[in-house]
Amino acid sequence: MVSTLPDPSQDVPIDELELREWLESLDYVIGQDNPQRVIRLLQELQERAHAHGIKLPFTAQTPFINTIPVQEQPVYGGSREIERRIKSIIRWNAMAMVVRANRVENGIGGHISTYASIATLYEVGFNHFFKGPEAPGGGDQVYFQGHAAPGNYARAFLEGRLSVEDLKNFRHEMHPGGGLPSYPHPWLMPDFWQFATVSMGLGPIMAIYQARFNRYLENRGLKTPSDAKVWYFMGDGESDEPESLGAISLAAREKLDNLIFVINCNLQRLDGPVRGNSSIIQELETVFRGAGWNVIKVLWGSAWDALLARDKDGLLVRRMGEDVDGERQNYVVRGGQYVREHFFGRYPQLLEMVSHLSDDQLWRLRLGGHDPEKVYAAYQAALNHTGSPTVILARTIKGYGLGEAGEGKNITHQQKKLNEAELKEFRTRFGIPISDEEIDTVPFYRPSDDSPEMEYLRAQRKKLGGFLPARTVTAGPLSPPEATVFAEFHAGTGEREVTTTMAFVRLIAKLLRDKAMGPLVVPIVPDESRTFGMEALFRQVGIYASGGQVYEPVDRENLLYYKEARNGQILEEGITEAGSMASFIAAGTAYATHGINTIPFYIYYSMFGLQRVGDLIWAAADMRAKGFLIGATAGRTTLAGEGLQHQDGNSHLLAYPYPTMQAYDPAFAYELAVIIQDGLARMYVNQEDLFYYITVTNENYPQPAMPEGAVEGITRGMYLLRTVGGSRAEATVQLLGSGAILNQTLAAADRLSDQYGLVVNVWSVTSYKALHQNALDCERWNMRHPDEAPRRTYLAKTLDGADGVFVAASDYVKALPETISRWLPGRLVSLGTDGFGRSDGRRHLRDFFEVDEAHIVLAALYALAGEGRLEQKVVAQAITEFGLDPEKDNPIHY
Numbered sequence: 001m002v003s004t005l006p007d008p009s010q011d012v013p014i015d016e017l018e019l020r021e022w023l024e025s026l027d028y029v030i031g032q033d034n035p036q037r038v039i040r041l042l043q044e045l046q047e048r049a050h051a052h053g054i055k056l057p058f059t060a061q062t063p064f065i066n067t068i069p070v071q072e073q074p075v076y077g078g079s080r081e082i083e084r085r086i087k088s089i090i091r092w093n094a095m096a097m098v099v100r101a102n103r104v105e106n107g108i109g110g111h112i113s114t115y116a117s118i119a120t121l122y123e124v125g126f127n128h129f130f131k132g133p134e135a136p137g138g139g140d141q142v143y144f145q146g147h148a149a150p151g152n153y154a155r156a157f158l159e160g161r162l163s164v165e166d167l168k169n170f171r172h173e174m175h176p177g178g179g180l181p182s183y184p185h186p187w188l189m190p191d192f193w194q195f196a197t198v199s200m201g202l203g204p205i206m207a208i209y210q211a212r213f214n215r216y217l218e219n220r221g222l223k224t225p226s227d228a229k230v231w232y233f234m235g236d237g238e239s240d241e242p243e244s245l246g247a248i249s250l251a252a253r254e255k256l257d258n259l260i261f262v263i264n265c266n267l268q269r270l271d272g273p274v275r276g277n278s279s280i281i282q283e284l285e286t287v288f289r290g291a292g293w294n295v296i297k298v299l300w301g302s303a304w305d306a307l308l309a310r311d312k313d314g315l316l317v318r319r320m321g322e323d324v325d326g327e328r329q330n331y332v333v334r335g336g337q338y339v340r341e342h343f344f345g346r347y348p349q350l351l352e353m354v355s356h357l358s359d360d361q362l363w364r365l366r367l368g369g370h371d372p373e374k375v376y377a378a379y380q381a382a383l384n385h386t387g388s389p390t391v392i393l394a395r396t397i398k399g400y401g402l403g404e405a406g407e408g409k410n411i412t413h414q415q416k417k418l419n420e421a422e423l424k425e426f427r428t429r430f431g432i433p434i435s436d437e438e439i440d441t442v443p444f445y446r447p448s449d450d451s452p453e454m455e456y457l458r459a460q461r462k463k464l465g466g467f468l469p470a471r472t473v474t475a476g477p478l479s480p481p482e483a484t485v486f487a488e489f490h491a492g493t494g495e496r497e498v499t500t501t502m503a504f505v506r507l508i509a510k511l512l513r514d515k516a517m518g519p520l521v522v523p524i525v526p527d528e529s530r531t532f533g534m535e536a537l538f539r540q541v542g543i544y545a546s547g548g549q550v551y552e553p554v555d556r557e558n559l560l561y562y563k564e565a566r567n568g569q570i571l572e573e574g575i576t577e578a579g580s581m582a583s584f585i586a587a588g589t590a591y592a593t594h595g596i597n598t599i600p601f602y603i604y605y606s607m608f609g610l611q612r613v614g615d616l617i618w619a620a621a622d623m624r625a626k627g628f629l630i631g632a633t634a635g636r637t638t639l640a641g642e643g644l645q646h647q648d649g650n651s652h653l654l655a656y657p658y659p660t661m662q663a664y665d666p667a668f669a670y671e672l673a674v675i676i677q678d679g680l681a682r683m684y685v686n687q688e689d690l691f692y693y694i695t696v697t698n699e700n701y702p703q704p705a706m707p708e709g710a711v712e713g714i715t716r717g718m719y720l721l722r723t724v725g726g727s728r729a730e731a732t733v734q735l736l737g738s739g740a741i742l743n744q745t746l747a748a749a750d751r752l753s754d755q756y757g758l759v760v761n762v763w764s765v766t767s768y769k770a771l772h773q774n775a776l777d778c779e780r781w782n783m784r785h786p787d788e789a790p791r792r793t794y795l796a797k798t799l800d801g802a803d804g805v806f807v808a809a810s811d812y813v814k815a816l817p818e819t820i821s822r823w824l825p826g827r828l829v830s831l832g833t834d835g836f837g838r839s840d841g842r843r844h845l846r847d848f849f850e851v852d853e854a855h856i857v858l859a860a861l862y863a864l865a866g867e868g869r870l871e872q873k874v875v876a877q878a879i880t881e882f883g884l885d886p887e888k889d890n891p892i893h894y
């Protein structure tokens with residue numbers, strides 16, 4: 001057996017008589033039919049050995065056989081024959097879809113072999129287990145393996161949900177009439193796919209947190225408890241992604257018996273074997289059992305049961321566990337004679353055991369994951385299991401049924417074409433009624449509506465509550481929150497200095513009290529509540545703890561004690577940005593997965609968002625998630641002291657590619673309040689499928705009152721904040737400032753006016769992304785409508801009449817303001833914080849990154865001189881006056 005630890009006791013000689021005595025005693029107790037007694041006795045023996053200093057080697061592994069013995073298998077709940085025919089037809093159509101797509105366009109891709117290996121695992125689920133949306137208590141949430149999508153489409157075709165045209169246009173979405181996307185995607189098929197799974201590793205962690213969030217909804221009284229399950233179908237290769245296994249201990253700790261992982265262990269990934277030199281199944285068993293999961297191995301099909309029944313001395317069981325996966329792959333590829341020689345041939349007794357079977361029969365001894373009875377038994381056991389999540393490790397063959405075209409071969413993942421002979425072999429193996437004459441056109445096959453197959457398929461889904469996958473949005477619009485939630489922020493704080501983070505915390509505390517929206521708010525934090533000053537929320541709404549708080553917290557007599565509760569509202573995730581994002585996704589998509597408009601606010605160190613878990617944020621966008629990502633302690637020079645790992649000068653640029661992400665860098669509390677109010681209205685009242693990224697900082701300054709008429713500009717990206725007049729009207733400066741740096745901009749404006757007599761407009765830019773997108777939209781429209789009056793960008797409308805030079809300063813990279821420079825009516829000089837962060841105070845950091853008042857003034861003078869509106873010597877004088885070193889290294893480089 002492949003073991004993760006060497007077992008030195010294996011080499012110790014043993015007295016056969018002594019061994020028999022022990023075994024007979026054990027057999028006697030086993031024969032009493034009381035498994036608990038057996039366990040108890042073994043435990044006692046173990047403890048006795050331990051007490052005498054004998055250390056048993058740790059193992060979380062069980063032998064390489066099925067976890068469920070044949071005598072414990074339930075009776076199969078359906079017609080094996082009809083189900084086999086249905087499955088064969090789906091196999092054919094899935095294969096045909098990929099082969100045809102690649103004939104239309106060579107290299108368009110697609111996967112045959114993955115669905116070929118997972119088909120039985122899916123079909124047993126579809127026919128007997130996956131609950132559809134109309135099931136009492138709601139449907140199951142099934143995360144399908146992304147690149148096995150042809151199998152889902154092929155089934156939906158039989159179900160009458162997709163047409164021949166749809167199938168023909170697999171991976172040809174732009175073709176007339178539209179087509180089918182390569183992978184699950186709720187934007188591209190909004191009524192079909194619920195979960196975006198193809199970026200490996202994200203699905204498993206999302207599924208875990210989904211199952212946890214389902215419990216959260218129940219414990220908070222937002223949803224009636226149900227026995228619905230979350231299923232995650234994953235490849236064995238996918239298990240190498242850190243996110244795949246990184247959260248499994250949470251699932252066990254939370255006792256998520258509503259979660260079932262099914263790992264399709266075909267022992268191969270894209271290039272070759274997952275673990276050629278050891279055993280991925282045994283390794284996964286160790287990891288999951290160690291974490292506290294219920295592990296069910298489904299390794300051998302029914303044909304092996306007869307052999308195992310004759311395996312009196314355990315030799316076959318031992319032989320089963322001896323091989324490494326690279327060798328197991330040989331048994332699939334090299335044929336029956338190889339199996340006889342190399343597998344059974346190792347021991348004469350085993351060779352004798354199979355002497356009555358032909359080579360072909362030996363080769364076709366089915367594996368567990370291809371045997372519906374074994375899979376059915378595993379699913380049933382998973383459903384009945386309570387107290388922990390279940391993982392089913394099902395052994396299969398990659399490219400099952402492809403024969404020479406790829407079954408079990410290393411190239412099989414990339415196989416997209418079959419020649420005529422291979423198509424015929426596939427057709428014959430699965431009994432598809434397509435003639436030799438037609439075969440080369442690879443026709444799709446759908447039996448008539450009244451055929452037994454179609455009737456059976458429909459009846460089974462009807463019993464289970466309808467078709468899957470299916471995405472339905474039943475949550476209606478919410479009422480907007482009371483205006484009083486936001487009013488105080490519009491008034492400003494007078495002299496009192498506060499941070500935008502404090503303003504945010506105060507705002508969310510008020511929102512949590514709002515009648516309509518309050519209970520739906522889901523605050524999510526990765527162990528930074530105190531950093532952000534959020535601890536008052538602990539007491540106000542409690543921290544979610546599924547089992548309640550079972551200890552007295554050390555700070556119990558404190559007003560703001562660490563209060564955990566079963567119905568606590570805060571998801572305090574601990575230090576896991578990935579897990580927190582997975583919670584954000586579960587809460588942000590609950591409007592579609594549960595018909596409940598939960599409103600996640602995930603607050604975190606902004607540096608550890610888009611750049612750390614950007615792909616999960618992408619998945620949130622894919623899944624039409626709503627909610628607010630609050631990037632706190634933002635800004636490369638505003639987060640003082642922390643240095644290079646923490647200081648974020650990137651995230652606003654990284655926000656650009658995410659299509660549905662609205663990104664804002666507010667400077668003042670009223671801007672923040674306007675943005676959040678607008679976001680709530682757009683997402684939850686108007687029901688737009690967007691999400692918000694807002695940065696807040698920890699710099700204290702007085703928060704001004706909102707100027708008249710600023711609301712539209714705040715939401716659209718910029719507005720005129722202040723004009724300071726000077727005597728020299730010919731030299732106008734437009735200063736653009738954002739976030740905490742806006743205060744530097746305001747100071748620079750005063751100096752440019754007082755000292756240099758310039759006229760300065762200060763614009764608060766809340767969102768370069770919004771300005772950029774609007775400009776692109778207008779430009780594109782104009783390009784396509786040359787005969788019509790051109791549309792004006794929001795920038796053009798807002799900056800009408802603003803001339804002179806432009807200087808933008810932000811706490812982010814210089815490229816950010818430059819994205820809008822093309823649409824500005826004057827030359828732009830962009831100041832920003834490119835380079836690694838540094839540990840120091842704000843004043844020094846802003847000098848170092850050249851985004852402080854002095855550098856803004858310098859940039860304005862330089863730009864004006866460049867236009868001939870000012871003498872060059874004024875610039876040189878300013879450099880001297882501000883004490884700037886012309887030879888200072890450019891921080892952009894390191």
Ligand SMILES: Cc1ncc(C[n+]2csc(CCOP(=O)(O)OP(=O)(O)O)c2C)c(N)n1
Pocket residue numbers: 113114117147198199200201234235236237238239264266268269270274398413
């Ligand atoms: C993050 C990420 N990296 C790489 C890929 C490309 N990729 C798609 S399928 C695949 C191999 C999958 O192997 P496995 O998980 O064992 O699935 P199987 O097809 O064998 O069932 C790879 C590397 C991806 N989809 N996502």
Ligand SMILES: [Mg+2]
Pocket residue numbers: 235236237264265266267268269274398
């Ligand atoms: Mg695999």
